[in-house]
Amino acid sequence: MRSKFGLLIILLGWLSYQGMAQADFALPNRLHQKSLAELALWVNDSSSLRLYLDPSLLEVQVSFESGQTPTLLSVLKSTARKSGFHVHTDERGFVYLSGTALIPGLPKELFTPLGTELPTDESDRSGYLGTLNSRGGRVVIAGNANAGAYIDEVTISGTVRDGTNGLPIFGATLLVNETSTGASTDEDGGYELKLPKGKYSVTVRTLEMDPLEITLIAHSDDEIDLEMTGKIFGLREVVISAEARSNVERPEMGVEKLSVNAVNSIPRMMGEPDIVKAALLLPGVQSVAEGTGQLNVRGAPSDQNIFYLDDIPVYNTTHLMGFFSAFTPNALSDVSIYKSSLPSRYGGRLSSVFDIGTSSGNKEKFKLKGGISPITADIQMEGPALNKKLTYMTAFRSTYSNWVLDLIDVPKINGSNGSFQDAIVRLNYDINDKNTLSSTGYFSNDKVQLSGLSAFAYSNSGASLRWTHSIRYKHSFSISTAVGRYAFTEENVQTSSQHFKTDYQIEHAEARAELVLRPASKHTIKVGLNSTHYGLDLGNVLPFGEESLIKPIDLGVEQGLESGIYAEEQWTVGPRLTIKGGVRINMYQYLGPNTVYTYADPTDPSLSTIIDTLSFGKYKVISTSVDPDIRLSAKYSINELLSVKASVNRAHQYINILSNTVTVTPSARWKLADRNIQPMEGWHYSVGVFKNIREMAEVSVEIYYKQVQQLLDYRDGADLVFAERPEVEVLQGDLAAYGIEVMFKKSVGKLKGWFNYTYARSFVQVTGINDGITYPSNFDKPHSVNLSVMYQHTTRMSFSANIVYASGRPITFPTSVFYQSEFPLTYYSTRNEFRIPDYFRCDVGMSLEGSLKAKKKLHGTWHFSVYNLFGRHNPFTVYAVPEDGLINGYQLSIFGSPIPSIAYQFKLGNYAR
Amino acid sequence: MRVNGFIYMALLLLVRCVDPFVLENEKYDERIVVEGTITNEPGPHQVKISQTSPLDQVIYRPLQGCVVSVIDGSGTIYPFIEQEAGSYLSDSANLKGVVGERYRLEIKTPDGKSYESSWEQILPPIAIDDIKEEYEEREDPDIPLGRFGFQFYVDAADVVRDTVNLLWQVDATYEYRADLKIDFYYDGVLRPFPQRDLFYTCYKTFRVPEIFTFTTSAQDGFEVKDQALHYEDTQTRALTYKYTLNVRQLHLGKRAYAFWDELKQLKDLQGEVFDRQPFQVNGNITSVENENDKALGYFMAAGVSNRREFFRWNLGKFDYPVCVITDADIMAFGDIFRSRPSQWPIYITAGSSGEGPLAVVAESCLDCRKFGGVLEKPAFWE
Known part of the structure; x- marks a missing residue:
């Protein structure tokens, strides 16, 4: 415990002054002449007792009286006599040292009507719905009256943790109901409240968990750690975002958080809740077109994002080439999206980090839930083991979509089949109250066979392990390691003499150690x-079948090592100003074995200008790059409900995806930076205003400008599929993106939801492409509007709707017709000179819960959705085709009709849990 | 070897749709277009010069009045004379394409601009081994019973070279017939038609509007076997009597091949999700005064071989619309006597036997030329 004036934490269990009694024990002689601070540390570390003391007493010297066996209480008593402080204990034997005498007994206000602690036994939770809204709950007394006698304002700080696994909770909000003020927790669960002395009702909220109600009696400064338990599995509870207050309070910008519950509540495409695609409803997150899996964050290519699933890097987050996300929805808890203020711990990507968290497993009892949609079925189980020291969660999903393909009356589809599966397993093991181990395993797989054309498969697999050590419940140390692998194979059987098979894989292995102080x-x-070690097996192209004349091609392997050391500090300068700054030093090494070509003009390499060839052995360093990253953000609170922020980020990226298709195909290969392809460097500047409207809603406006140097783009006509020398197919240049994002969120009440408008531009300039003239990127969509609303009609019935509008994406389109070989052909514009028509979509959904009986064996929920309600033919692309001597224009729409769906989700147990 | 983006997109066919899109030529890009080839064939060699046209007005716009010449590696200049609008021919006695020789094209347009091509070398011609067909039924969502027809293939002779780049230009000719013959005509007076089957049999020749390219660079060995040409089905009269293909095989250099292969890729784009993005395909002809002013098209030098193959089938099953005389057609015969001179001559048929009731039918039922063919039998017809 630490305090400016002498903080004492007195829990509800502290009953009365007991005098100097119980729990006395001998002290080692080495503590003689040591300070009380050292004595306190020894006591706290070597016994279950706790010794709390006024900081003013920290340097007081302990003295053992001769001829007497030194015990804790006797030593403290004799020292107190000499130094003039007071010694108190409570019924547990905890010892409190203060400069002034404490008043024994509890304050009278404790016995004014207060709420009762939330029951932990769910059988007592029949009043669940009411309890959520009640005030009161556990009583916490901060500081003591004497210490706070001469102050008006107190500071309460501490950490909010997940009671099921002890991990800090990021983005939890603490709302002081009487003042409508509050705070939010940082990435390490830390928070700080500043309040006038008094008694308050405080509500702590976070995604996926029961709100925690406490009665706070604030006498003086204190540190209070809070533990949240009781995960809500009721689908009814829609938490759009717990970020409303934290957005105002925390210094970071461009951070979004979506809970799986929120995603469950919005309309679904083909009955599948999709937490990653739901991100498209957030400002600044775009996709080139619907039905594709790539996300473009603030005008950047999709390869500048990285997806982590419990530390596991996932390189292809889609099933069926982009229709669905590759994560079992029931296994997830939330996704945090860092669009701007990337934490220092993340390196290697310029644009964003999608940190997807899995459900950690129930610590109390076995749970089972699942779902059935027109496409898939899934099941999830979780529970405790090993005397509740271990919790497990396992989830599996599989498609049965072959019947869908059988319905398609198109020759190339008939006789085809496709399937996908994914599975997640997570284990948490509490070694003791200071050490936790957690591990996650992940697998996803897609197999597609197209009659007479091709059979291909791709998969993600990975595992992570993390050890977290809590140091005095305040600091923490963690070591984690993770590996993620993506693999693709294809057998192409279109022309017998050209049958081939190819494969490809990328492996990303990462280890991290971090200390939080x-x-x-x-x-x-x-x-x-x-x-991070990147291992790329670019694969082979091999003849397939006896008639194939294909020449085998070995595309080789690549490996690189990206290491980083980082330091970051969040400093609350004053009540209004908080600064967070960090620096990260990256060292990237491109490693052998490999053969590297030197070109006469490195900025414009071509096969005809190779002037030297160098071969490097295994693990030999081919090139090295040392680059400092910068993270800096600041928040200034104009008042408790209004803040302004600014941030600057500099980052580097050492891996790119090679693609010249509209959307990235599953077969697209990644390419490491090497001697010919330079690492990308990005700067990201943003400023914003964040405003809370009482407890109800939040408005924010963010303006950003980002710049990427050494951006990789393809040359006209580049063949990137089997490029043996990729560097001659691409060029490097600059990307500039800027925009303004306006967000309105309403998080409480029967009607919840958000509305956002984004104006965003993104331009590329590469010497050698488009005659060096700047052109819009593929994902330059100037205007986008998203409205997502959820209405809780009754406890069992809710409605939801999405309305999405976006400017059409840029395309390269024919500008004229010319004749060759006696027939007309089209000549195209400069790159991305035109734009397809705008996009508009409306989805609706309804959720119907089963009965709300507190005790029941099975609880089910029906989800009815219509995706693209108006059946609007939103263009994916427009194109021109020479036909019968004319050039005819066509527009392709991915979804040409409304897509209705019904999905059913169930869980064993009652409604609430 | 090419990865077909369609294979991914095919899965999306369940819900996708394709609608007509009105093309608006917001930014018409007018350029000169050149198509010329010097080959090992006797000549004369031809260079065609035209201009681009807007998307919504697709016409061939020949550019007349250019000064055109070809220079060989030794500096000899061969002038080309404009024979038809935009069509410039060499003097065959003067310019003979020589295998291994290099050539360059020079053009001066009427507005004074000068263009020149890169040097192109004639590579040795490679013989065509075979042209063959295979009966194939194809399902088509727009045709309930599907398509029936023949897929044509070409085999080239083996040649031991590092890489062989080929372009095939395919001319098809077929014989077909009108549905009915003319028995009478009316030009104020009803008269017997002098030659009943005058407009009955036609021959239609056309350049298959597809680009066929192939390179051995991705395969082991030099075998060019079963390379797909076009597919002809029974939706037209092409397969009814006799069909011939003349395949012109051009052995190209790497850069010329890349030009045609890129054009082929763009022509095959169907707007699919995983289509590669389109781009400007520029040839080898650039303005002398302004290097950013590039003419479209490619001046080629190529070793060429030709092969013609005739095909005759007895399919007995066709899907093109056939004229059937209806009662309304018979009643229309009475109306010819009230017709105006501007409508004459009016052709009258007495049915396929020539003995049925007289009827007035659509001209396309009686005159095969209405389907684009000509009456003259081609010289190469067997």
């Missing part, structure tokens, strides 16, 4: 180091 309430320091 909170030396003072206003400082949180994070230091760490990590290292």
Whole structure:
């Protein structure tokens, strides 16, 4: 415990002054002449007792009286006599040292009507719905009256943790109901409240968990750690985002968080809830077109995003080439999207980090839930084991979509089949109250066979392990390691003499160590180091079948090592100003074995200008790059409900995807930076205003400008599929993107939802492409509007709707016709000179819960959705085709009609849990 | 070897749809277009010069009045004379394409601009081994019973070279017939038609509007076997009597091949999700005064071989619309006597036997030329 004036934490269990009694024990002689601070540390570390003391007493010297066996209480008593402080204990034997005498007994206000603690036994939760809204709950007394006698304002700080696994909770909000003020937790669960002395009702909320109600009696400064338990599995509870208050409070910008519950509540495409695609409803997150899996964040290519699933890097997040996300929805808890202020711990990507969290498993009892949609079925189980020290969660989903393909009366589809599966397993093991191990395994797989054309498959697999050590419940240290692998294979059987098979895989192995320190309430320091090994097997192209004349091609292997050391501090400078700054030093090494070509003009390499060829052995360093990253953000609170922020980020990226298709195909290969392809460097500047409207809603406006150097783009006519020398197919240039994002969120009440408008531009300039003239990127969509609303009609019935509008994406389109070989052909514009028509879509959904009986064996929920309600033919692309001597224009729409769906989700147990 | 983007897109066919899209030529890009080839064939060699046209007005716009010449590696200049609008021919006695020789094209347009091509070398011609067909039924969502027809293939002779780049230009000719013959005509007076089957049999020749390219660079060995040409089905009269293909095989250099292969890729684009993105395909002809002013098209030098193959089938099953005399057609015969001179002559048929009731039918039922053919039998017809 730490306090400016002498903080005492007195829990509800502290009953009365007991005098100097119980729990006395001998002290080692080495503590003689040591300070009380050292004595306290020894006591706290070597016993179950706790010794709390006024900071003013920290340097008081302990003295053992001769001829007497030194015990804790006797030593404290004699020292107190000499130094003039007071010693108190409570019924547990916890010891409190203060400069002034404490008043024994509890404050009278404790016995004014207060709420009762939320029952933990779900059988007592029949009043669940009412309890959520009640005030009161556990009583927490901060500080003591004497210490706070001469102050008006107190500071309460601490950490909010997940009671099921002890992990800090990021983005939890603490709302002081009487003042409508509050705070939010940072990435390490830390928070700080500043309040006038008094008694308050505080509500702590986070995604996926029961709100925690506490009665806070604030006497003086104190540190209070809070633990949240009780995961809500009721689908009714729609948490759009717990970020409303935290967006105002925290210094970071461009951070979004979506819970799986929120995603469950919005209309679904083909009955599948999709937490990654739901991100498209957020400002600044775009996709080139619907039905594709790539996300473009703030005008950047999709390969500048990275997806982590519990630390596991996932390189292809889609099933069926982009229709669905490759994650079992029931296994997930939430996704945090960092669009701007990338935490220092993340390196290697310029644009964004999607941090997808899985459900950690129920610590109390076995749970089972599942779902059935027109496309898939899934099941999820979780529960405790090993005397509740271990919790497990396992989820599996499989498609049965072959019947859908059988319905398609198109020759190339008949006789074809496709399927996908994914599975997630997570284990949490509490070694003791300070050490936790958690591990996650992940697998996803797609297999598609197209009659007479091709059979291909791709898969993700990975695992992670993390050890977290809590140091005095305040600091923490963690070591984690993770590996993710993506593999693709194809057998192409279109022309017998040209049959071929090819394969490809990328492996990303990462290890990290991180120390989080909170030396003072206003400082949180994070230091760490990590290292990532990229292993790319670019694969082979091999003849397939006896008649194939295909020449085998070995595209080789690549490997690189990206290491980083980082330090970051969040400093609460004053009540209004918080600064968060970090630096990260990256060292990237491109490693052998490989053969590297030197070109006469490195900025414009071509096969005809190779001037030298160098071969490197295994693990030999071919090229090295050391690059500092910068993370800097600041928040200034104009008042408790209004803040302004600014941030600057500099990052580097050492891996790119090679693609010249509209959307990235599953077969697209990644390419490491090497001697010929330079690492990308990005700067991202943003400013914003964040405003809370009482407890109800939040409005924010963010303006950003980002710049990427050494952006990779393809040359006209490039063949990137089997490029043996990719560097001659691409060129490097600059990307500039800017925009403004306006967001309105309403998080409470029967009607919840959000509305956002984004104006965003994204331009590319590459010497050698488009005659060096700047052109819009594929994902330059100037205007986009998203409206997502959910209405809780009754406890059992809710409605939802999405309305989405976006400017059409840029395309390269014919501008004229010319004749060759006696027939007309089209001549195209400069790159991305035109734009397809705008996009508009409306979806609706309804959820119908089963009965709300508290005790029941099975609870089910029906979800009815219509995707693209108006059946609008939103263009994916427009194109021109020479036909019968004319040039005819066509527009392709992915979804040409409304897509209705019904899905059913169930869980064993009652409604609430 | 090419990865067909369609294979991914095919899965999306369940819900996707394709609608007509009105093309608006917001930014018409007018350029000169050149198509010329110097080959090992006797000549004369031809260079065609035209201009681009807008998307919504697709016409061939020949560019007349250019000064055209070809220079060989030794500096000899061969002038080309404009024979038809935009068509410039060499003097066959003067310019003979020589295998291994290099050539360059020079053009001066009427507005004073000068263009020249890169040097192109004639590579040795490669013989065509075979042209063959295979009966194939294809399902088509727009045709309930599907398509029936023949897929044509070409085999080239083996040649031991590092890489062989080929372009095939395919001319098809077929014989077909009108549905009915003319028995009478009316030009104020009803008269017997002098030659009943005058407009009955036609021959239609056309350039198959597809680009066929192939390179051995991705395969082991030099075998060019079963390379797909076009597919002809029974939706037209092409397969009714006799069909011939003349395949012109051009052995190209790497850069010329890339030009045609890129054009082929763009022509095959169907707007699919995984289509590669289109781009400007520029040839080898650039303005002398302004290097950013590029003419469209490619001046080629190529070793050429030709092969013609005749086909005759007895399919007995066709899907093109056939004229059937209806009562309304018979009643229309009475109306010819009230017709105006501007409508004359009016052709009258007495049915396929020539003995049925007189009827007035659509001209396309009686005159095969209405389907684009000519009456003259081609010289190569067997």
